[in-house]
Amino acid sequence: MSERIQLKAGDAAPAFSAPGLDGEPVTLESFAGRGLVLYFYPKDNTAGCTLEAQGFRDHLADFEALGYAVAGVSRDSVKSHCGFRDRQNLNFPLLADKEEVVCTAYGVMKEKMMYGRLCRGIERSTFVISPEGRILHALYGVKAKTHVEELLELLKA
Template identity: 45%
Template structure:
């Protein structure tokens, strides 16, 4: 596998229809008319992913007040996502991309560097999608800790 194709501002955000942690299905079309922060993370209930999810949870009210919806996406099964939501009081949708097709379409799955080795996996990424479904920002290889604060600054919310 080679490095994935990356999205850039102005690209149409790849559509998706994925199962959620609650057993529902969420589509990007469901969110049309609102700005969306879609963030890709490797695995629920791991330290870095928990920190990042809790940072989004703790910022959710102010992000929603600014017109953003937050959605987390990982290759975890919906059952694991439900446990993650319950354990850490996650208050936004978590979607399951078990076959990694959507993660790949967003350029968030492929070769990455980890501890000096090339591995294949989820590339921690965040996408800001405008109300019309176009990519405003595509941020790859973001850090789990401090990313939400940086994103808030970049979006002019702090």
């Protein structure tokens, strides 16, 4: 297995293209001219991922007031994302990265223990990207319960 990329502040944000909720490609350029909070989560409709998505939903206006759009990325399908959006009334794009291309470019895929077995999965992570496409903050291994509020405090500082 190749060594995992670890992005850091100041790096150029990797370009990406992945299907959005309508199945059309969403790219880094789709957010040109504004900041982007790009968050990676393991799976639609699971407890932690639902809590995190609800936090972004409930605080979307706060992020927008600071000049940031929000987008979520997981390995789930567009169909799964649409169901997740509808059940949780999500008000931001979700990107389907079934082939792990975006996840790999951002260094969020890792081996982890699940139910006593080693498996490959997404490490819950968030990247704050400037309007110019630079990484401002690369946050790996964040906690679903407190992440959104902590991220807002970081961006307000």
